[in-house]
Amino acid sequence: MVAKRRSKKGDEMPHDIVPMLCTLVEKPPASEEYLYEVKWDGYRIIAYVSDANVTLRSRGGQDYTAKYPLVVRALAQLGHDAVLDGEVVVFGDDGLPDFGALQRYNGKTTPISYCLFDLLWLDGKSMLDEPLESRKALLQKVIGRFPVLRYSESFDDGHALYTEMQNRGLEGIIAKLRGSVYIPGNRGSYWLKIPTRIRQEFVIGAYAESERGRAFRSLLFGAYNNAGQLEWIGRSGGGFKHKEMPAILARLKKLEIKKSPFVNKILDTKGAVIHYLKPVLVANFEFAAWTESGRIRKPATFLGFRTDKDPKTVVRELPTSVPKNTPQEEKRPLKKTSHAGKTMVSKKQHKYLNRDSNWKRIDEEQQDAEWLDFEMQHCTIPVHNLQRELWKDVPKGKLLIYYNQISSLILPYIYDRPQSLNLKLTHAGGPTTFLKDMENRQPDCAQIFTTKREIENRQKRNVIDYLVVNNAETLIYMIDLGCVDVNPWSSRVQHPKEPDYLWLDLDPTIPGSFSKSDKREAEEVGFNMAKETALAAHEVLKKFKLTSFVKTSGKTGMHIYIPCHGFSNAMVTDMAYKLAKEIHLLVPDITTLNRTVAQRGNNVYIDPEQNYYTKTLAAPYSIRPYHEPLVSAPLDWREVKPSLDRWAFNLNTMQDRLRKKGDLFQRLMDKKIAASNAKILMKRFGE
Secondary structure, rough: OOEEEEEEEEEEOOOOOOOOEEEEEOOOOOOOOOOEOOOOEEEEEEEEEEOOOEEEEEEEOOHHHHHHHHHHHHOOOOOEEEEEEEEOOOOOOOOOHHHHHHHHHOOOOOOOEEEEEEEEEEOEEEOOOOOOHHHHHHHHHHOOOOEEEEEOOOOOOOOHHHHHEEEEEEOOEEEOOOOOOOOOOEEEEEEEEEEEEEEEEEEEEEEEEOOOOOOEEEEEEEOOOOOOOEEEEEEEEOOHHHHHHHHHHHHHHHHHHHOOOOOOOOOOOOOOEEEEEEEEEEEEEOOEOOOOOOOOOEEEEEEEEEEOOOOOOOOOOOOEEEOOOOOOOOOOOOEEEEEEEOOOHHHHHHHOOOOOOHHHHHHHHHHOOEEHHHHHEOOOEEOOOOEEEOOEEHHHHHHHHHHHHHHHHHHHHHHHOOOOEEEEEOOOOEEEEEEEEOOOOOOOOOEEEEEEOOOOOOOOOOOOEEEOOOOHHHHHHHHHHOEOOOOOOOOOOOOOOOOOOEEEEEEEEOOOOHHHHHHHHHHHHHHHHHHHHHHHHHHHHHHOOOOOOOEEOOOOEEEEEEEOOOOOHHEEEEEEEEHHHHHHOOOOOOOOOOOHHHHHHOEEEEEEEHHOOOOOOOOOOOOOOOOOEEOOOOEHHHHHHOOOOHHHHOOOOOOHHHHHHHOOOOOOOOHHHHHHHHHHHHHHHHO
């Protein structure tokens, strides 16, 4: 996690950056938007250089400073304060990386290289949000001609570089989107890895005894699944040097335990005596292919231990097809395949990780449903009950089409943000089934954010796997599951307790005792008050020179976004409350700050509490489960006036509006706006 707080001297130097990761793909992308680098066979290292003091940290956060004194000495002479990303590599006499030599590195005299490919911070300025090509150009200038520091070149022709790596027997190549930012810890479509051979790290959880005089017969290994469980995947009986095997066995014996660490059964033991191990050793293996069940087809070859990897971060990496677009550009038609009549598997086969799991309701709704498969770029998404009416004459299939068409627009506002799912399993106006924990039900191309449960509940496990919607496939999956609206956090997984904006939710209080016709009239009165409150809010924000963005809620309220950064959820909530008081002073007769619904009267509640950690707000362009499929529509502030008609923003009109107005929220994540707002908020409301 990286704190991005701006001081008077500049951006504070980070000290705990989690390296950006690559997605495994089958072949180099056929796109000029990527540049290509050699995939070095070494240890990934983030270097922190401050006043000639150097710290080296591995991908898992371990301190490797003492291991590589030659690298430390070169970086100490850099002449800059910097944070750099690269791989430590030992090259053999043939000029090729030698991973075995790296493992045997003596730390003193053996030649070693630090192959640098990224610059993350330099002399008081964060480089994380700068385009990749700009970062690399500056990196090349900074590292100069130090013999130990080696600039990792970029190439334009990925297929030619891949062929060259195959011919030289090297590990593979990396493809990186030219204009991409650096997102710590992210594994998305910005960086892709294309190996020449299938190599992967796994966690060793057992070994089999040998009957032929060898120290051991084979190592049994696995990877962690989304539920945090170690799954057995395969075995390795080759690649070990005979003279090294006794030392490896001695190392294994110290870790022996009585019970298997694997959640699943080890297959094909062939009668061998199995010794279970504490799952702390990570090793690199080369193998032929994956089976359809997600295991390794034949025994793998042992390549060496990886002491730089945290076992808990080791997951199964299956190669995907090459993405054709960046997350902000994904927009593809749904391609239907003929699977009509396909039914959901029996609910008896489902496993519930929480005792009172709401997945039981979902499984009941899906039982005996008719399914269709939609083939999309990253994975195929099954969808069901497309003809079910959510609103009168508006079937579920039409809602799916809307979100697919709007995916390229909505994805930037939900990317890397955990979701709380509000499911409508009958119709848009029906009861809501709330869902936070995916319980290992997400599609293969979805991402998950795992966090500890804030409040202990004996009916639930102590962690929550939130769904993260980073592609159109996951968006379609979520809507098919039962969501009408999309509700992301205000923060991203890289800094989950540091929101990217302050929210003001202007929420009219509509008494529930009205008849149906009277309630509609009361809702119109409520929306008129929300508009008046929004105008008052705009006056307050202009007075403080805060840049803000406004949208309809899609129901009766209004939402205001104030970009900022460097604050905790608690700080932002407190600032929101202070702003709410300023707004209330301008319109005291129609607004309230009372959080108790029964004591609000018929007023607009200026809600600061949506800024709490894990709270959500309907995303821009989200449809809402209301009387009709209205959209939470971004507005120009000049549109906020008494004549503003919320009914004009709906599923049928949004595409035409976008053609005329464009995306009115496109500057929402502008870091200059966030920095300016943050400075003002801290000065005015930070005490």
